[in-house]
Every structure is written in C-alpha cells, then in structure tokens.
Amino acid sequence: MTERSRTTDRHYERAFVRSFFTSPTAVDEDDSAKMLRRAAALRGMEAPDVWVPDNEDATAPSMRDEGVENIREVVAEHGGDFPGEIHPRVVWHRDDPATRYEGFQQMLAITDPDAGAVEHIDGFVIPEVGDVDDWKKADEALQRVETEHGLDPGSLSMSVIVESGEAELAMGDLRTEMGKPSNTLERLFLLVDGEVDYTKDMRAMTPTGELPAWPELRHNTSRGASAAGLIAVDGPYDDIRDVAGYRERMRENRAKGMTGIWALTPNQVVESNTAPLPPKTGRWLLHAGGRDIDLDREDDRHVYRGDAADLDALGDDRYRLRLGDDERELEAEELREALVDATSYVPSMTDIVDSMEEFEAAKENGRGAIAMTQSATLDIDGVTVDVEADRMWDEATYQAAKTPITLFQDVYAHRPDQREAFAERYGEAVVERATEVGDT
Amino acid sequence: MTERSRTTDRHYERAFVRSFFTSPTAVDEDDSAKMLRRAAALRGMEAPDVWVPDNEDATAPSMRDEGVENIREVVAEHGGDFPGEIHPRVVWHRDDPATRYEGFQQMLAITDPDAGAVEHIDGFVIPEVGDVDDWKKADEALQRVETEHGLDPGSLSMSVIVESGEAELAMGDLRTEMGKPSNTLERLFLLVDGEVDYTKDMRAMTPTGELPAWPELRHNTSRGASAAGLIAVDGPYDDIRDVAGYRERMRENRAKGMTGIWALTPNQVVESNTAPLPPKTGRWLLHAGGRDIDLDREDDRHVYRGDAADLDALGDDRYRLRLGDDERELEAEELREALVDATSYVPSMTDIVDSMEEFEAAKENGRGAIAMTQSATLDIDGVTVDVEADRMWDEATYQAAKTPITLFQDVYAHRPDQREAFAERYGEAVVERATEVGDT
Amino acid sequence: MTERSRTTDRHYERAFVRSFFTSPTAVDEDDSAKMLRRAAALRGMEAPDVWVPDNEDATAPSMRDEGVENIREVVAEHGGDFPGEIHPRVVWHRDDPATRYEGFQQMLAITDPDAGAVEHIDGFVIPEVGDVDDWKKADEALQRVETEHGLDPGSLSMSVIVESGEAELAMGDLRTEMGKPSNTLERLFLLVDGEVDYTKDMRAMTPTGELPAWPELRHNTSRGASAAGLIAVDGPYDDIRDVAGYRERMRENRAKGMTGIWALTPNQVVESNTAPLPPKTGRWLLHAGGRDIDLDREDDRHVYRGDAADLDALGDDRYRLRLGDDERELEAEELREALVDATSYVPSMTDIVDSMEEFEAAKENGRGAIAMTQSATLDIDGVTVDVEADRMWDEATYQAAKTPITLFQDVYAHRPDQREAFAERYGEAVVERATEVGDT
Known part of the structure; x- marks a missing residue:
C-alpha cells in the first residue's frame, strides 16, 4: 500500500540539483546552434546537473523556430553522452493563450520521436506560470504531448519558473493539488525562482536597478519544494564576474534549504557544482565586531593578524583580549573559554565522515548521544592558545549533519x-x- | 471575451498610489472641520494621491457623528477641486457587529446624494478587517449603500487596513475570492498595512516600545496586491521629524514592490510623492565596510574623503586601495576593475529615459541586447580614476527598468x-x- | 450568542506561555525517573509555565515504555504541587502510522485514571505533525483517549511541534479548520517551532552546522497563533552557556509576537520567565555606528565612555558631536535635538504603569491623546547634556504599550x-x- 499522503516522496531519481544552466537555442551566427553544441560538450565539474536549452528569454523571438530545430538536432546527436539531465525551456504565459499554445507546439516538435531527441529529454521548463490552475494547463499540454507521441504517461517532467506573485502563492497549494486524480502534477521536478520578471511583476524598484534580495520568495520556494517533494533552485546571478557574491548568495540559499542555483556560464556551473559540497579542509572562524572572519592555516596553527581583534600576553598568566569593541583582561583559563565562545569550526568532508562514523559506532553500542571534540591552536597577534570545543551529537544532530x-x-x-x-x-x-x- | 482569470488586471485608473494622507474629521476647536478644510486645500506636491478623511482612529469616538457631517460638507464644497482621490475611513471591526453596523451607517450618510459629496467620493477605507468572509461583509455593506442611493454597482471602491494575522492570511486568498459571482470584491483598491494595531494583535513587544519592522507582513501585502491587481501601501511612520528614516523605510518598501506609504503631515506627503520618482541627477555609490556611501559631485568628479576607504598613488603606476578592512596594492588596470566592482550608479530620470530610448532603437533594428556604458571620474583622497561600467540590457532588463x-x-x-x-x-x-x- | 467566527478567542486560561521546559522521561541510572523528579520539584522562577515530560527525542527509544511508567508515577505523586502546566510529549510522525499508533498508546497509558496522573495532565505535545489532516488524526487520537477514560471532551489540550514545511503551511489553514464540526481542534494550545528537525526536513545546510535563523518560519508560527487564538513558542537554543545569545533570540522573538521559548535547563527557564517582563529600572540607548548602545547609570546620569561616539565642549556654547562616522559642530540647542534623535528609552515596569495610569486619567477627563515626557541627563565623555523626549500617547499607543x-x-x-x-x-x-x- 502506498498512501500518497503518507510521505513527502521525491518522484525523481535525483534528490538534489546543484546547477541549472541555460543556453540560447539559436544565435545569429553561421552555426546558429553554436551555443547548444558548446554546452552539450561540457563534462565533469563544468557540466550542470540540469541543462536547459532555453527557447524563451535567452533566444530572440524571431529565432525560436530555428531554436526548436537546433534542440532536436543537437540533443539527438549529443544528448546520449551528456552527463546531466536535459530540460528545454519553452515559451508560456499565464496571461496569454497564444503563448501557451506556442509552448505546446514547441514541446510537441522537440519530442517528436522521428527527431531522435526525445529519449534524451528528461522534461520541460515552463516559465511565467500563474495560479495552480495555470500549472495544470501546462500539465495538460504535457499529457497531450505524451499521448500524441505514445510516450509513457508522466515520463516528461515539468519544472516551473516562479516569477509572479500568483505562482509564489500557488506553491502553498501544490501538496494538496498534486494528490488530485484529475491532474498529473506528480511530474513536477524543479521550482526555480526568476527574480528578474518577479521584480517586474511586483513592480519593485531599487535605486541602482539591481535586483532586490527577495528573502521571503526564496523561503517560500524552498518550503514549497520541501512540502511537495520537489527541488528548489534560485534564479540567475547576473554579475558573472562577482564570484564572491555568487558564493555568498549560494551560502544564504543553502541556509534556506535551497541547494540549486541558475548558472549563466561554465564558470558559474563549476562554482554551483562545488559550493554545496563539504570543503576539502576544515577551517576556524573568529566572531569579532559582528562578523565571521576566516582564520588562515599556517602549519598546525589558525592565525589572525587583522584589526578586528587583538590579543596581548601581559605576563603572570594574564592576557588582554579585544574582539571588536569588547576588551577584557583574562586569565589563561578564562581566555580559553572566551575564545571557544568566539570561534566556530567549519568541518571538512573528512571531519563530517569521521563524526558520522563515530556516532554510528556509538549507536550500535547502545549510546544515544556522544560528545565530539574539536581542538585547535589559535594564533592571534603571535600569541598562541589551545582551544577545545565539545559538541553533543544525538540522533537529531546526526540526521541534520547528514544533509x-x-x-x-x-x-x-x-x-x-x-x-x-x-x-x-x-x-x-x-x-x-x-x-x-x-x-x- | 474577457476571461477574468486570464490577466491580473488593475481595476482602477491609477496604477500607483504614492501617498495616503489621513485627516481627523472633527477636532475640538471652534471649527471642528478645520483639519479637513486645511487638507482639502492642499495642491501640487503637498496634495496626496489618496486623501483619507479619517473618521476612525484619528477622530475621538465622541466626535465621529460630527465627523460624518464635516466630511459631507467639506467634500461637497471642495472635493471637486481636490487633485487626488478621496477615500474616507469609517469604523469597522471583524469582531464586533455593532461597530460594523456603525460603519455602514457612516458610509450611508456620507454618500447621501442630498449632501452633494458622493460625486467626489472615490471609495471607502475599511479598518480592522479579518478573514475574507469579513471583507465580504464590508463589500455587502457597500452594495447596500450603492443600492440605497442608486449609485452604479461597484462605483465605490474599497480599501482595507491589514492589521491582524487573519487579514494577512486573507491576502493569500483574494485572487481566488475576487472571481466569485457572489461578491463584488473587484471593487478592492488599496491594501494598507496598519502596523500599530497589527503589533497589538500579534502581541509583539520591543524594549523601547517602537514598532517592529514586520518585513514579512510587508512582503505578503505587496505580493497580495500584485496577485490581485491591487496597490500596496505601508502604514504610518510615527516619527514625523525623522525624514531620513522615512526615506529609508520607503526605499525598503519599494524593493518589496510596495510603492505607497501613509503620510501624517503635508511634509510627509511631499516626501512620499517625491521619493519613488527617479532623481534629477545621477550619483555614484561606493561599497566599503559593508555600506553604500554616496559620493559627492564636484564638477565632473565624484568625490570621497571619508574614513571608510583610502587610495594612495605609490608611483610607477601602482596604487594602494583600502575599502573597509580590505587593503590591496594594485596596478592601474586592476585598480580600475576593483573600483568598477566597488561602485554602482544611481541613474537619473534623464539616464533612464536615454537608456530606454537607446534600447528601443536597437530593438527596432533587430538587436535584442545592447551594452549600456556608464563612465565617471572618481576622486578618492585626491587620487582620480576614470571608470567605465557596462551593463547588458535585454528585454527583461528593459521591462524591469521601466517601472x-x-x-x-x-x-x-x-x-x-x-x-x-x-x-x-x-x-x-x-x-x-x-x-x-x-x-x- | 457566541458566534465562533466573531472573535479570535483564546480557549485556555493562560493567555501567555513564557517557558516550555522538556525533561527526559527515563534515563539510564538507578532511578530512571531522576530527571522527572528533579523537574517536578522546581518552583518559582525556575519552574516553567509549561513542563514537558519528553517521551520523544529527549528519551532513548528503548527507554520510552519505562518513560510512560515514570510519567504516570511522578505526575501522580508531584503533579498536584507543580506550579506550571504539565504537557507530556509522546511520539508521532506524519509519515508513519506505526509511530502514530504508538503515540496513541502512550497517551492512553499516561491518562489511565487508575494511575492517578491524569488529573494533573493539561494536555499533550505532538511532534512531527504534517498537513492539517495529520493534526486531525492527533485530535482523533485524543478524542479516543477521552472517550476510553470517560474524560470531558476537549479537556486534554493539544500542542504541536512545527518541524516540517507541511506543518508550516498548515498553520495558514488552522483558523478555518478549527471551526469545522468534524474535529475538535479547538483543543489546540501551543504552536512550537522545532528548528532542528525543520532544518533537516528543509535539507538546509550551514558551514558550521549551526541552525539557520528561520525568521520566516517564526513569523508564520506567530501569525498562525495570533489568527487561531493560540500561543507561539520558539524551539530549543542549544548553546546553553550562551546566555547573551539566548536573550537576544528572545528579544527578536518578542518583536515577532512570539513570547515563549523552549528551555533546556532550569537556568534557561529562569531566563525565559524573566526576559519578557518589563525591566526593574529604565535605561537609555544611544544609536551610534549602526548599533544601539546601553548607557550606564551613574547616580542620576546616563554615561557613555566608549569609542562609538565623542562629545567635546568647544566653549561659547558650541559642541562637537561624533556618532559613528558622523561628526558635526552644534550649538547647545542643536546638540540637545541631535541627542534626542540619537537616543531612546527602555521604560521600566514603573514607567509603564505610570504612563498607563496617566493616560487612563486623561481619558476619564475626556482627553484622547496626551504627551508623555521622558527626561534625563546624558554624560558623554564627561560632557553632560539634559535631554527631554516627548511621545504622544493615544488609544492605539496605550493598547500597544499594554501588552x-x-x-x-x-x-x-x-x-x-x-x-x-x-x-x-x-x-x-x-x-x-x-x-x-x-x-x-
């Protein structure tokens, strides 16, 4: 018995998508499929988890018929070797039946068995969706495509771009709507935020024209994905030279449960494929002046030389510690405690695996909670201090650390x-x- | 054919409301209508987009009968010349039928054709609404008023003050409820946050008694307005001397898509009418130490002399640049790049119009994307650097910049x-x- | 007539819960009920408003049968003298009928009248709930328990731990669902966030493994509680040594309308019982450099000696004031104004009572608004300045200050x-x- 409401199952093999990479389907050059061919050749860290031949915004309206042909040709030829999933984006609009009909025709053409691409197509990306009723229209279009071409019902997945207030609200109803017998919304795969058009739809303005951060939209997308067994993906990060900003955005997103992000270039693909994985080496953070500062590793010490903190040995086992505005005189033991409180540790892949194995062994021996100890030698302004931080691990900690x-x-x-x-x-x-x- | 669900239409002529200005309807002075008369005489930037003769919280309960008379008299006499819309606020409460009945009677009296005010009344503001079912009661009260006085059905608009958790939740259902044949909620116009009573209803507390910022409420109001084709307005900013704080609040609101704000004084009306419009002159911002700093314009240079950043010419085409805590030695070309990354430009009205015209011309010539260049001479600590920033404009950028x-x-x-x-x-x-x- | 939809009534005697304290029901020691006995003996500020014998995560799965026995025994013996309410937590899971059935059996055993505990049990805490339909299953389990033991229908309250996206969404429907005749969800009491499992369910990650702040979840919980007449409680704060952090979290929560918080130790109970109440003495805050700084009271002066602000008397009634980066030369009157703008006052219990009494007296004399004045002598770098701040109080201010x-x-x-x-x-x-x- 599989009671549908019992579990928030994910209906796809992949439980995570890190990178969502779009390519124009037709460009104004000798080989109009050039960008598609280039993307289809990506491998390893440069290849995205989900590749999106984009027959909507990335491609000029006048080129989109040619774009359909290019998708058919390039995916037929190279799709079998491509290491990620392939989800073309077609045109669609909640407010315009003509655009929706055009999107249907694009999907029909791309999946025509005679073209040879369909066996490598995992699904479609539908932009500009509105209420759930509009999502159902897209689902119905996919049902017709599957019927026409004799494909297995539900074999084409559907991902949507959330770029309107209506669509944001719709994510609150998905879990209920997906259970209804009159649709096949179980085919849903990705919920992708589209902040450019969302900003337009919300009529938001910023002085410089940069996009608002929209934290609530991202929360609601992540929650909607979690509740309906889907995967949440953030929208494009326009400033492709700003790697630090892209990483910071991904860090924020992961704290919201949104693991995936749009990538506009192979470099962004590498970044988005790498960022959610644990680091190779652990590092210590020092909290001072309201910020988290990375300490530099030198041999076996973790070193800070900057202005946000000072440490002086006053002799007689006494020290003066300044963290931001806060200055105190402390004895050695108090200093150690103050630094334990003011630091935290970013575990490496090895650290996480070690801790999990240790907890699993303890559990097998009937212990439900164990203390994990992390020790380090900190070096602030040349004064070294050995610190040790304990953390209790119980089943809940273990489960959360497992992600x-x-x-x-x-x-x-x-x-x-x-x-x-x-x-x-x-x-x-x-x-x-x-x-x-x-x-x- | 106009399929109601097809488009998020706005049902009012005005697509934006910048300022929502309330006046007591009766004060304890010789001329109890003094504040109404004063407000009715406002013109130009001092006159609000929406004027609200406030027969609820701004007027003592014992004066509200007189308030109704004053509204009738002042609006009849001066309403025709008033440049904004006129939306009196009456009493109402989701939890009290007596208050609701009183609100109905106030609306009936104000719109009595014999009084001569009704032709200048655009609608009513209903405070303290609850669930959508309560909004429907207000709608029904307006239907009765229209019936009784032979007014066109739907001619009186309805705006609500969102000041309870129930009303915040109701905004998620509006789009669906507005389509139902058993109500005329299409008359809805403004969704106005009321943070004072919302804070009370949520039983929130702050140490100094100042209002919490309620970012999620403002997001949900803006989203509710966007999804239902309405206009979002933020609540009163009490500290009327704090112009900088009022501007900062409006800047935050616009980034949420909430263009309008309550105004308590003609000075706040001027501020709220002005702030959402593009500035007369552009300016550069320098990001340093976690802040955005306005550069001063001196002749054709954009100058910074403060402590958040330093720039020294070291000779031999080398420079030392410090931004907040981050200090680097750079060559001329690296310096230019670092400053492009660390600055952004706030375009003027002229800049926006120029860019839009340029993009429109390019589009007519069949080009879907063009680079817009912004150049400037920065002057930091007396060292001048010429910088140039490119930004790609495509249709989506153009649409977003258009707001x-x-x-x-x-x-x-x-x-x-x-x-x-x-x-x-x-x-x-x-x-x-x-x-x-x-x-x- | 009590029309259910008329008012957001609270169905419990207590309108607020400050502290929610969990104890393991069985530990691996000679007296496995040791932690329960210890908790049952707490009195005064160390005793929580709600005590939760925790037969779920705090107790090893193998000990939970013994935990049920311990609850029966300890609550029967000491429950009558315990000053707070008693709400055991049982096992439950939205995705697993076996766990739900086990939770039902635990509740049945704990409330068996023969055990003598039931008369002191106020209700149960249900973890890991999902959609509202799952909440209804827990309600039905409680109905069966009441039926089986002949208890008054609805006499056992139900509190839930919100630790999934589904449950977060469910809080938006509560108000409507609670009105339906086919359930008795009116028994609902607390909505408690459970950030550890929520983080796991949302698959969120942070570099150090610390929990994300989840501001939107807390807002939605507080709003859900407000709209349905329930009480919102935040989840556990793991770092039990970090008292400052715990207080800061409670301060944030109160600004969201979430007055209660989980407590893991008697010390955290004292903190959580104390923090929401007005302070014994008032104090002034200085806003400088983007922060609020507490001024120290020395005799009748409020003193600041730190680096975030400077004040120099230049002679001739002129002063130089620096607040963060902002330095100005001012005359005495301008200085007073600048300091009024840059300070705010945290009122004491006495201040609040004084102001409320004063406003009540004014209202009895027919005045709807009065100015409350707060005056103080500030001492910055040894220069003293007398400041006076006025605040207008009207009915809305009064109501909000009353919380x-x-x-x-x-x-x-x-x-x-x-x-x-x-x-x-x-x-x-x-x-x-x-x-x-x-x-x-």
Missing part, C-alpha cells in the same frame, strides 16, 4: 563524470568512506 | 497639478520624453 | 509561586499597581 553527505552521495551516484574530480579533491579513501557512511 | 517610468507616466496623467513641479525638477524636455518613452 | 502589562497580569494570576520574586524585583507597591492598571 551534505546525502547530497554528496546523490551527486556521486548520478554524476560518474565528476568522480575523478572528487577523488582529486578529497582523496579516494575519504570519497569511498563518504559514499558508505549513513546507511545504518 | 519608475511607468510610475512617472501614471502620476503625470493623474496629477496635472504636479506637472509644474516636475518641469521645474527635471526640465520640460526630459519630462516630455519621459511621458513618451516605452510605448513600443 | 507587557497584560502579560505580567496573566503571569501574576497563574503563577502565585513567582509573586514573591516579583515583589522582590519590582517592589510590592509597583506590583500591586501593575496588577490593577488597564482595566478601564
């Missing part, structure tokens, strides 16, 4: 082309342990 | 009394171009 | 064991006035 490992295992299973890069980054031994931990 | 111009055109059309002020501020040539751009 | 007093009165009524602590803290005279003010 990056579950992600890694999902990636490892579905992206064999990236295994070499992982072995290089983490070492083969750790990769092997990481793929095995957590099955208890 | 302030669409707003300006809406204001220009509906507020002829402010045209002189605009001509003075921007120059007549730019105003004329701004009213014409964007029709392609 | 901490309403809270105090609720606590005073339901926690006689804390009255002595209040008398010591505030003085008996103020406590007496505080219990009487606000009845007008």
Whole structure:
C-alpha cells in the first residue's frame, strides 16, 4: 500500500540539483546552434546537473523556430553522452493563450520521436506560470504531448519558473493539488525562482536597478519544494564576474534549504557544482565586531593578524583580549573559554565522515548521544592558545549533519563524470568512506 | 471575451498610489472641520494621491457623528477641486457587529446624494478587517449603500487596513475570492498595512516600545496586491521629524514592490510623492565596510574623503586601495576593475529615459541586447580614476527598468497639478520624453 | 450568542506561555525517573509555565515504555504541587502510522485514571505533525483517549511541534479548520517551532552546522497563533552557556509576537520567565555606528565612555558631536535635538504603569491623546547634556504599550509561586499597581 499522503516522496531519481544552466537555442551566427553544441560538450565539474536549452528569454523571438530545430538536432546527436539531465525551456504565459499554445507546439516538435531527441529529454521548463490552475494547463499540454507521441504517461517532467506573485502563492497549494486524480502534477521536478520578471511583476524598484534580495520568495520556494517533494533552485546571478557574491548568495540559499542555483556560464556551473559540497579542509572562524572572519592555516596553527581583534600576553598568566569593541583582561583559563565562545569550526568532508562514523559506532553500542571534540591552536597577534570545543551529537544532530553527505552521495551516484574530480579533491579513501557512511 | 482569470488586471485608473494622507474629521476647536478644510486645500506636491478623511482612529469616538457631517460638507464644497482621490475611513471591526453596523451607517450618510459629496467620493477605507468572509461583509455593506442611493454597482471602491494575522492570511486568498459571482470584491483598491494595531494583535513587544519592522507582513501585502491587481501601501511612520528614516523605510518598501506609504503631515506627503520618482541627477555609490556611501559631485568628479576607504598613488603606476578592512596594492588596470566592482550608479530620470530610448532603437533594428556604458571620474583622497561600467540590457532588463517610468507616466496623467513641479525638477524636455518613452 | 467566527478567542486560561521546559522521561541510572523528579520539584522562577515530560527525542527509544511508567508515577505523586502546566510529549510522525499508533498508546497509558496522573495532565505535545489532516488524526487520537477514560471532551489540550514545511503551511489553514464540526481542534494550545528537525526536513545546510535563523518560519508560527487564538513558542537554543545569545533570540522573538521559548535547563527557564517582563529600572540607548548602545547609570546620569561616539565642549556654547562616522559642530540647542534623535528609552515596569495610569486619567477627563515626557541627563565623555523626549500617547499607543502589562497580569494570576520574586524585583507597591492598571 502506498498512501500518497503518507510521505513527502521525491518522484525523481535525483534528490538534489546543484546547477541549472541555460543556453540560447539559436544565435545569429553561421552555426546558429553554436551555443547548444558548446554546452552539450561540457563534462565533469563544468557540466550542470540540469541543462536547459532555453527557447524563451535567452533566444530572440524571431529565432525560436530555428531554436526548436537546433534542440532536436543537437540533443539527438549529443544528448546520449551528456552527463546531466536535459530540460528545454519553452515559451508560456499565464496571461496569454497564444503563448501557451506556442509552448505546446514547441514541446510537441522537440519530442517528436522521428527527431531522435526525445529519449534524451528528461522534461520541460515552463516559465511565467500563474495560479495552480495555470500549472495544470501546462500539465495538460504535457499529457497531450505524451499521448500524441505514445510516450509513457508522466515520463516528461515539468519544472516551473516562479516569477509572479500568483505562482509564489500557488506553491502553498501544490501538496494538496498534486494528490488530485484529475491532474498529473506528480511530474513536477524543479521550482526555480526568476527574480528578474518577479521584480517586474511586483513592480519593485531599487535605486541602482539591481535586483532586490527577495528573502521571503526564496523561503517560500524552498518550503514549497520541501512540502511537495520537489527541488528548489534560485534564479540567475547576473554579475558573472562577482564570484564572491555568487558564493555568498549560494551560502544564504543553502541556509534556506535551497541547494540549486541558475548558472549563466561554465564558470558559474563549476562554482554551483562545488559550493554545496563539504570543503576539502576544515577551517576556524573568529566572531569579532559582528562578523565571521576566516582564520588562515599556517602549519598546525589558525592565525589572525587583522584589526578586528587583538590579543596581548601581559605576563603572570594574564592576557588582554579585544574582539571588536569588547576588551577584557583574562586569565589563561578564562581566555580559553572566551575564545571557544568566539570561534566556530567549519568541518571538512573528512571531519563530517569521521563524526558520522563515530556516532554510528556509538549507536550500535547502545549510546544515544556522544560528545565530539574539536581542538585547535589559535594564533592571534603571535600569541598562541589551545582551544577545545565539545559538541553533543544525538540522533537529531546526526540526521541534520547528514544533509551534505546525502547530497554528496546523490551527486556521486548520478554524476560518474565528476568522480575523478572528487577523488582529486578529497582523496579516494575519504570519497569511498563518504559514499558508505549513513546507511545504518 | 474577457476571461477574468486570464490577466491580473488593475481595476482602477491609477496604477500607483504614492501617498495616503489621513485627516481627523472633527477636532475640538471652534471649527471642528478645520483639519479637513486645511487638507482639502492642499495642491501640487503637498496634495496626496489618496486623501483619507479619517473618521476612525484619528477622530475621538465622541466626535465621529460630527465627523460624518464635516466630511459631507467639506467634500461637497471642495472635493471637486481636490487633485487626488478621496477615500474616507469609517469604523469597522471583524469582531464586533455593532461597530460594523456603525460603519455602514457612516458610509450611508456620507454618500447621501442630498449632501452633494458622493460625486467626489472615490471609495471607502475599511479598518480592522479579518478573514475574507469579513471583507465580504464590508463589500455587502457597500452594495447596500450603492443600492440605497442608486449609485452604479461597484462605483465605490474599497480599501482595507491589514492589521491582524487573519487579514494577512486573507491576502493569500483574494485572487481566488475576487472571481466569485457572489461578491463584488473587484471593487478592492488599496491594501494598507496598519502596523500599530497589527503589533497589538500579534502581541509583539520591543524594549523601547517602537514598532517592529514586520518585513514579512510587508512582503505578503505587496505580493497580495500584485496577485490581485491591487496597490500596496505601508502604514504610518510615527516619527514625523525623522525624514531620513522615512526615506529609508520607503526605499525598503519599494524593493518589496510596495510603492505607497501613509503620510501624517503635508511634509510627509511631499516626501512620499517625491521619493519613488527617479532623481534629477545621477550619483555614484561606493561599497566599503559593508555600506553604500554616496559620493559627492564636484564638477565632473565624484568625490570621497571619508574614513571608510583610502587610495594612495605609490608611483610607477601602482596604487594602494583600502575599502573597509580590505587593503590591496594594485596596478592601474586592476585598480580600475576593483573600483568598477566597488561602485554602482544611481541613474537619473534623464539616464533612464536615454537608456530606454537607446534600447528601443536597437530593438527596432533587430538587436535584442545592447551594452549600456556608464563612465565617471572618481576622486578618492585626491587620487582620480576614470571608470567605465557596462551593463547588458535585454528585454527583461528593459521591462524591469521601466517601472519608475511607468510610475512617472501614471502620476503625470493623474496629477496635472504636479506637472509644474516636475518641469521645474527635471526640465520640460526630459519630462516630455519621459511621458513618451516605452510605448513600443 | 457566541458566534465562533466573531472573535479570535483564546480557549485556555493562560493567555501567555513564557517557558516550555522538556525533561527526559527515563534515563539510564538507578532511578530512571531522576530527571522527572528533579523537574517536578522546581518552583518559582525556575519552574516553567509549561513542563514537558519528553517521551520523544529527549528519551532513548528503548527507554520510552519505562518513560510512560515514570510519567504516570511522578505526575501522580508531584503533579498536584507543580506550579506550571504539565504537557507530556509522546511520539508521532506524519509519515508513519506505526509511530502514530504508538503515540496513541502512550497517551492512553499516561491518562489511565487508575494511575492517578491524569488529573494533573493539561494536555499533550505532538511532534512531527504534517498537513492539517495529520493534526486531525492527533485530535482523533485524543478524542479516543477521552472517550476510553470517560474524560470531558476537549479537556486534554493539544500542542504541536512545527518541524516540517507541511506543518508550516498548515498553520495558514488552522483558523478555518478549527471551526469545522468534524474535529475538535479547538483543543489546540501551543504552536512550537522545532528548528532542528525543520532544518533537516528543509535539507538546509550551514558551514558550521549551526541552525539557520528561520525568521520566516517564526513569523508564520506567530501569525498562525495570533489568527487561531493560540500561543507561539520558539524551539530549543542549544548553546546553553550562551546566555547573551539566548536573550537576544528572545528579544527578536518578542518583536515577532512570539513570547515563549523552549528551555533546556532550569537556568534557561529562569531566563525565559524573566526576559519578557518589563525591566526593574529604565535605561537609555544611544544609536551610534549602526548599533544601539546601553548607557550606564551613574547616580542620576546616563554615561557613555566608549569609542562609538565623542562629545567635546568647544566653549561659547558650541559642541562637537561624533556618532559613528558622523561628526558635526552644534550649538547647545542643536546638540540637545541631535541627542534626542540619537537616543531612546527602555521604560521600566514603573514607567509603564505610570504612563498607563496617566493616560487612563486623561481619558476619564475626556482627553484622547496626551504627551508623555521622558527626561534625563546624558554624560558623554564627561560632557553632560539634559535631554527631554516627548511621545504622544493615544488609544492605539496605550493598547500597544499594554501588552507587557497584560502579560505580567496573566503571569501574576497563574503563577502565585513567582509573586514573591516579583515583589522582590519590582517592589510590592509597583506590583500591586501593575496588577490593577488597564482595566478601564
């Protein structure tokens, strides 16, 4: 018995999508399929989890018929070797039946068995959706496509771009609507935010014209995905030279449960494929002056030389510590405590695997909670201090810590082309342990 | 055929409301209508887009009968010349039928054709609404008023004050409920946040008693307005001397798509009428130490002399640049790049009109994307650097950039009394171009 | 006539819950009920408003049968003397019928009249709930328990832990669902956030493994509680040594209308019982450099000596004031104004009672608004300045300011064991006035 409401199942093999990479389907050059061909050749860390031949905004309206032909040709030829999933974006608009009909025709043409592309097409991306009733129209268009071409019902997935207030509200109803017998919305796969058009739809304005951060939209998208067993993806980050900004945005997104992000270039693909995975080496953070500062590793010490904190040894086992505006005189033991409070540790892949294995062993021996200890030598202004931080791990901590490992295992299973890069980054031994931990 | 669900239509002539100005309807002075008369005489930038003779919280309960008489008299006499819309606020409460009945009677009296005010009344503001079912009661009260006085059905608009958790939730259902044949909620116009009573209803507390910022409420109001074709307005900003704080609040609101704000004084009306429009002159911002700093214009240079950044010429084409805590030695070309990354430009009305015209011309020539270049001479600590920033404009950029111009055109059309002020501020040539751009 | 939809009634005697304290029901020691016995003996500020014998995550799965026995025994023996309410947590899971059935059996055993505990059990805490339909299953389990044991229908309350996206969404429907005749969800009492499992369910990740702040979840929980007449409680704060962090989290929560918080230790109970009540003495805040700084009281002056602000007397009635980056030369009167703008006052219990009494007296004399004045001598870098701040109080200000007093009165009524602590803290005279003010 599988009671549909019992579990928030994910209906797709992949449980995570890190990167969503769009390519124009037709450009004004000798080979109008040039960008598609280039994208289809990407491999390893440069290849996205989801590749989106974009027959909507990235392609001029006058080129979109040619775009359909290019998708058919390039996907037929190269789709079988492409390491990620392939989800073309077609045109669609909640307010315009002509655009919706055009989108239907594009999907019909792309999936024509005679073209040979359909076996490599995992689904379609539908932009500009509105209320759930509009999502159902897209679902019905896909049902017709499947019927016309004799494809298995539900074999084409559907991902949507959330770029209107209506669509944001619709995500609150998905879980209920997906259970209804009169639709096949179980085909839903990705909920992708589209902040450019969302900003337009909300009529929002910023002084410089840069996009608002829309934290509530991202929360609601992530929650909608979680409640309906789907995957949340953030929209494009326009400033493709600003790698630090892109990483910071991804860090914010992951804290919201939104693991995936749009990528506009192969470089952004590399960044988005890498960022959600645990780092190769752990590092310490010092909290001072309202910020988290990365400490530099020098040999076995974690070093800070900047202006946000000072540490002086006053002799007689006494120290003066300044963190931001806060200055105190402390004895050695108090200093250690103050620094434990003012630091935190970013665990490496190895650290996470170690901790999980240790907890699993303890659990097998009937212990429900154990203390994990992290120790380090900090060096602030040349004064060194040994600190040790304990953290209690119980089942809930273990489950929460598992998310990056579950992600890694999902990636490892579905992206064999990236295994070499992982072995290089983490070492083969750790990769092997990481793929095995957590099955208890 | 107009399929109601097809488009998120706005049902009112005005697509934007910048200012929502309340006046007590009766005060304890010789002329109890003094505040109404004073407000009715406002013109130009001091006159609000929506004027609200407030027969609820701004007027003592014992004075509200007299308030109704004053509204009838003052609006009959001066309403025809008032440049904004007129929406009296009456009493109402989701939890109290007696208050609701009193609100109904106030609306009935104010719109009595014999009083001569009704032809200048655009609608009513209903405070303290609850669930959508409560909104429907207010709608029904307005239907009765229209029936009793033989007014066109739906001719009186309805705006609500969102000041309870129930009302916040109701905004998620509006789009669906407005389509139902058993109500005329299509008369809805403004969704106005009321943070004082909302704070009370949520039983929130702050140490100093100042109001919480309620970012999620403002997002949900803006989204509700966007999804239902309505206009979002923020609540009162109590500290009427704090102009900088009021402007900052409006800046935050616009980034949420909430263009309108309550105004308590004619000075706040001027601020709220002005703030959403593009500035007369552009300016550069420098990002340093986690803040955006306005650069001062001196001749053709944009100058910074403060402590958040330093720039030294070291000779031999080398420079030392410090932005906040981050100090680097750079060559001339690297310096230019670093400053492009660390600056952004706030375009003027002229800049926006120029860019839009340029993009429209390119589009007519079949080009879907063009680079817009912004160049400037920065002067930091007396060292000058020429920088140039490119931005790609495509259709989506163009559409998003259009919002302030669409707003300006809406204001220009509906507020002829402010045209002189605009001509003075921007120059007549730019105003004329701004009213014409964007029709392609 | 009590029309259910008329008012957002609270269905419980207590209108506020400050502290929600969990204890393991069975630990691996000679007396497995040791932690329960210890908790049952808490009194005064160390005793929580709601005590939760936790037969779910705090207790090892293998110990939970013994946990049920321990609850029966300890609550039967000590429940009558315990000053707070008692709400055991049982197991439950939206996705697993076996766990739900186990939770039903635990509730059945705990409330068995033969055990003698049921008369002291106020209700149950249900973790891991999902959609509203899942909440209804828990309600039905409680109906069966009441039927089986002949308890009054609805006499056992139900509190839930919100730790999934589904449950977060469900809070938007509660108000409507609670009105339906086919359930008795009116028994709902607390909505408690559970951020550890919520983070897991949302698959969110942070670099250090610390929990995301989830501001939107907390807003939605507080709003859901407000709209349905329930009480919102935040989840556990793991770092039990970080008292400052716990207080800051509670301050944030109160600004969201979430007054209660989980407590893991008697020390956290003291903090959570104390923090929402007005302070014993008022204090001034100085806004400088983007922060609010507490001024130290020395005699009748409020003193600042730190680096965020400077004040120099230049002679001739002129001063130089620096606040963060902003430095200005001012005359005495301008200085006073600048400092009024840059300061705010955190009122004490006495201040709040004084202001409310003053406003009530004014209202009796027919005045709807009065100015409250707060004056102080500030001392910045040894230069003293007398400042006076006026604030207008009208009915809305009065109602909003009342929340901490309403809270105090609720606590005073339901926690006689804390009255002595209040008398010591505030003085008996103020406590007496505080219990009487606000009845007008």
